[in-house]
Amino acid sequence: MGVKSIMIKKTITFLCLLGVLSLITLQCNKKKKADESIENGKNIYEANCSACHGISGEGDGPGAAALNPKPRNYKKDGFKYGSSIEEVKRTINEGLEGTAMPSWAEVLTDEQITQVAEYVKSLAASSVE
Numbered sequence: 001m002g003v004k005s006i007m008i009k010k011t012i013t014f015l016c017l018l019g020v021l022s023l024i025t026l027q028c029n030k031k032k033k034a035d036e037s038i039e040n041g042k043n044i045y046e047a048n049c050s051a052c053h054g055i056s057g058e059g060d061g062p063g064a065a066a067l068n069p070k071p072r073n074y075k076k077d078g079f080k081y082g083s084s085i086e087e088v089k090r091t092i093n094e095g096l097e098g099t100a101m102p103s104w105a106e107v108l109t110d111e112q113i114t115q116v117a118e119y120v121k122s123l124a125a126s127s128v129e
């Protein structure tokens, strides 16, 4: 084997390692981004939604007692108006006519609505045992 082919082999090994490393970094960043997004969703939820929906989504916020219909218990009852991310986002965007659930389209950005929807879904999911 000549010096040249050894060099080529080494270069290939090096490039492979580099590829693996950058893949790992990429995955970590993705995870970090997802965590940040849930964290944002939590903040938005606690500031805007928990008064009615309750801190843990059980429909027991201080504002809920006077409402009819009351916000439901996501943890126990799941979603009446659809549980896919699109449906939850639509509910948040448009609000629910005939209930106290307001439209948030003017208050929150689309990104914030996505984040808070993810968070609400995570609240509901945490009850499935």
Ligand code: HEC
Pocket: 044, 045, 048, 049, 050, 051, 052, 053, 063, 067, 069, 070, 071, 072, 078, 079, 080, 081, 082, 088, 091, 092, 096, 099, 100, 101, 102, 104, 116, 117, 120
């Ligand atoms: C003023 C009280 C109030 C506030 C504030 C509020 N909601 Fe609601 N929400 C309700 C009520 C009442 C319902 C209707 C419950 C029903 O009809 O079963 C509802 C329903 C919902 C539903 C539909 C649940 C289902 O069964 O499909 C979602 C999702 C939701 N709210 C998310 C949010 C989010 C996210 C926020 C904050 C950005 C928020 N709500 C703020 C009162 C409120």
